[in-house]
Amino acid sequence: MSVANGRQFLAMPGPTNLPDRVLQAMMRPAEELSSASIVDLTDSILADLKQVFRTSGETFVYAANGHGGWEAALTNVLSRGDKVLVLASGRFAIGWGEMAAFMGADVEVLPGTWRAAIDPAAVEARLRADTGHAIKAVLMVQIDTASGVVNDVPAMRRAIDAAGHPALFMVDGVASVGCMPFEMDAWGVDVAMSASQKGLMSSPGLAFVAANAKALAAHKTATMKTLYWDWSSRMDTVAYMKHCGTAPEHLLFGQRAALDMILAEGLEAVWKRHALLAGATHAAVSRWAEGQSLAFNITEPAQRAPSVTPVIVHGFDTAAITDYCRDICGVQLGIGIGELGGRAFRIAHMGHVNAPMVLGALGAVEMALQALAVPHGSGGIAAAVEYLGAATA
Numbered sequence: 001m002s003v004a005n006g007r008q009f010l011a012m013p014g015p016t017n018l019p020d021r022v023l024q025a026m027m028r029p030a031e032e033l034s035s036a037s038i039v040d041l042t043d044s045i046l047a048d049l050k051q052v053f054r055t056s057g058e059t060f061v062y063a064a065n066g067h068g069g070w071e072a073a074l075t076n077v078l079s080r081g082d083k084v085l086v087l088a089s090g091r092f093a094i095g096w097g098e099m100a101a102f103m104g105a106d107v108e109v110l111p112g113t114w115r116a117a118i119d120p121a122a123v124e125a126r127l128r129a130d131t132g133h134a135i136k137a138v139l140m141v142q143i144d145t146a147s148g149v150v151n152d153v154p155a156m157r158r159a160i161d162a163a164g165h166p167a168l169f170m171v172d173g174v175a176s177v178g179c180m181p182f183e184m185d186a187w188g189v190d191v192a193m194s195a196s197q198k199g200l201m202s203s204p205g206l207a208f209v210a211a212n213a214k215a216l217a218a219h220k221t222a223t224m225k226t227l228y229w230d231w232s233s234r235m236d237t238v239a240y241m242k243h244c245g246t247a248p249e250h251l252l253f254g255q256r257a258a259l260d261m262i263l264a265e266g267l268e269a270v271w272k273r274h275a276l277l278a279g280a281t282h283a284a285v286s287r288w289a290e291g292q293s294l295a296f297n298i299t300e301p302a303q304r305a306p307s308v309t310p311v312i313v314h315g316f317d318t319a320a321i322t323d324y325c326r327d328i329c330g331v332q333l334g335i336g337i338g339e340l341g342g343r344a345f346r347i348a349h350m351g352h353v354n355a356p357m358v359l360g361a362l363g364a365v366e367m368a369l370q371a372l373a374v375p376h377g378s379g380g381i382a383a384a385v386e387y388l389g390a391a392t393a
């Protein structure tokens with residue numbers, strides 16, 4: 001018997017739940033592509049993205065998903081044959097590196113583990129050894145959505161500086177911008193990228209890139225450039241050029257509404273809400289893990305992401321758990337990917353989510369554990385409620 005009818009809930013790490021206000025903003029006719037309202041819309045989004053990335057640098061918006069954002073970031077600052085150091089901490093960092101290799105970069109992967117954050121000391125040591133400064137860019141993911149780790153962005157900048165290395169520091173913030181502190185300028189990130197459909201609460205289809213002065217200087221001599229992604233032409237004053245063609249109007253309508261919601265709540269409050277809902281999730285998973293069948297993928301609590309929690313399952317079929325949650329409860333969890341493929345499920349708590357949404361998703365997981373007779377410590381939901389009750393008091 002299913003109790004899934006009612007509002008379907010996405011507890012997977014992207015796409016995330018679209019606010020009604022975002023859906024409503026998209027339900028309107030297209031407009032003349034260089035009308036004053038479309039020009040203003042583009043300019044307002046580019047300006048507000050600076051607030052979201054916390055930068056006074058340049059921002060760019062592309063009709064693309066996160067992978068497009070990766071390509072946009074790389075193509076604008078690299079030349080064929082440039083050496084790039086990829087800091088591996090999960091599937092996404094590796095994927096960004098594979099894209100760089102496909103584009104003609106000479107990619108070196110600094111191996112990491114899927115269970116912990118990247119060690120800044122290892123990065124510093126690798127960069128110190130690069131005495132000829134062959135490495136042109138360091139690629140890191142702030143939250144790797146596959147492993148559920150948070151990498152320490154300011155610590156990595158300190159490591160690069162300690163090595164006295166001039167490489168560009170490029171950060172993927174797809175699963176972290178709008179979910180936790182991200183301070184592009186204060187942390188010395190040269191190129192940052194994100195996408196619309198996770199913490200930024202809008203439809204899949206927009207990629208965002210931010211570049212500081214150092215990145216814009218590298219752009220001048222980069223030869224991997226292609227016209228669609230090209231920053232120079234997008235910095236033109238003519239609106240049509242800012243999108244290299246027709247604006248993706250409806251995606252922009254939706255993103256405008258989502259940014260209005262995020263900025264009205266206040267970025268700090270948004271980050272805090274994510275931290276609290278992650279804390280509730282961690283409280284529930286900790287309790288379940290007492291049954292010895294479930295475990296956090298990330299062992300060190302401080303390195304667990306505030307936007308997604310991968311849970312390793314020992315001795316049980318993870319698909320049975322995710323199928324149960326979808327079919328019986330109407331909750332779509334994330335499946336394990338990469339090294340965690342078939343071995344974990346992922347609970348997302350990012351974007352347009354509040355206490356009843358996350359507690360509801362956790363309740364569905366606890367139902368599944370009970371129904372499928374997966375040994376687990378009881379009282380996960382009670383622990384989550386207790387945590388939130390205390391943390392919001």
Ligand SMILES: *Cc1c(COP(=O)(O)O)cnc(C)c1O
Nearest residue numbers: 014065066067092143145174175
């Ligand atoms: C989802 C995600 C991506 C890829 O985004 P797509 O829109 O699926 O291309 C890249 N990096 C991170 C960290 C992600 O979570």
